[in-house]
Amino acid sequence: MKDIARRAGVSESAVSFALNGRPGVSDATRARIRALAEELGWQPNSAARALSGERSGAIGLVLARPAHTLGVESFFLRLVSGIQEVLAAGRIALLFQVVEDIDAECAAYRRWWAERRVDGVLVVDPRTSDPRPELLARLGLPAVLVGGQAPARGAADTPDPAIPEAAPPLGLSRVRSDDARAMADVLGHLHALGHRRITHIAGLPDLAHTARRIASLRVEAARLGLSADRVRSVPTDYSDAEGAAATRRxxxxxxxxxxxxxxxxVMAVAGGAVAAELGIPVPGRLSLVAWDDSALCRVTHPRLTALVRDTAAFGRLAAEELLALLAGGAPRVRESEPPRLEPRESTAPPPAAY
Known part of the structure; x- marks a missing residue:
């Protein structure tokens, strides 16, 4: 500021007014000061601004998942690319951290709030029993929950295709995708092909979207008249190793x-490899469906039937909603475009003997 004031022939106060968009200088002086600031490569100090009560210019994202499950899963890379696309346009930084569990995630939020490190947070992987919404509401830290809530109590045992969600989180916006409808589409596709023994190799059971998929499988199976002991879910940690092990079992x-x-x-590709190792032809004796489409699904032989969605667009929607909250908007629920099932060569009618 001293350098700019000296070159512009004005006081440091005038420089402060101009750079912070405050009244007290003429438009011509403001333009001259900003041009000099750009020439000198000046950038605002986010830490100093945060201490003075201004915004930090950063958004936080914490992942509380086993680190070994993230390196092979493309979903989060595509989600973050969409988030970053929106934040970069507004010159907003993304503060990203991976932690071991939900307690460590909550500790990160408390630390960021105390240090004024972020203006708001994007909260991923909603839990069936989730302490984060209440904590963030208590801290007054703006947040967007990325994903739907868990089914309301008893929904898994109720033959209701809507599968109602639990109450919205306190003071948080939410962007969600219709997992229940997507699972119904998958089960309907397999049922139409003639399959009556269907297993869902599920992800982490305490995640809300896993709970919704499991609930939807039960509800839709009951609606189609399928036996509950022949249509079921088996939880894993989303890794290729556990996906392969569950398939083998x-x-x-x-x-x-x-x-x-x-x-x-990743689990679908691992499962296909297990079937090949056991001499079980796909789709001759076994049909496979992957939840999220990726290059893996399209280059595997046979190509995998998959649920296709624009994950980057989901990330963009979440970031846009958080920026709307920071601009003073009211908390709300936004729906992303639902996944669509794309049948490929990995699904076919089961052989008559099966």
Whole structure:
């Protein structure tokens, strides 16, 4: 500021008024000061601004998942790319951290709030029992919950295709995708092909979207008249290793499933490899469906039937909603475009003998 004031021939106060967009200088002086600031490569100090009560110019994102499950899953990379696209346009930084569990995530929020490190946060992986919304509301830290809530109590046992969600989080905006409808579409596709023994290789069971998918599978199976002991979910940690292990277990059963639904692309590819190792042809004796489409699904032979959605657009929607909150907007729920099922070569009718 001293350098700019000296070159412009004005006081440091005038420089402060001009750079912070405050009254007290003429438009011509403001333009001259800003031109000099740009020439000198001046940038505002986010830490100093935060201490003075202004915004930090950063948004926070914490992932509380086992680190080994993130390196092979493309979903979060695409989600973050969409978030970053919106933030970069507004010259807003993304503060990103991976932690071991939900307690460490909550500790990160408390620390960021105390240090004024971020203006708001994007909260991913809603839990079935989630302490984060209440904590963020208590801190007064603006937040957007990325994903739907868990089903309301008893929804998994109620033959209601809507599968009502739990109450919205306190003071948070939310962007969500219709997992229940997507699961109904997948099960409907397999049922129409003739499959009656179907296993869902699910993700982490305490995540709300996993709970919604499991609930939807039960509801839709009941609606289609499918036996509950032949249509079921098996939880994993989303990794290729657990996806392969779960596939091996269910295919070794006396009456193995004729179709498998995987909660991500990595597990589906791993499951296909297990089937090949066991000499089980896909889709001749076993049909496979992946939840999120990716290049893996399209280059695997046979190509995998998958749920296709624009994950980057989901990330953009979340970032836009958080910026709307920071601009004074009211909390609300936004729906993303629902996933669509794209049948490929990995699904076909089961053989008559099965």
């Amino acid at each position: 269910v295919l070794a059963e006396p009456e193995p499933p004729t179709a498998l639904i995987y909660d991500n692309d």
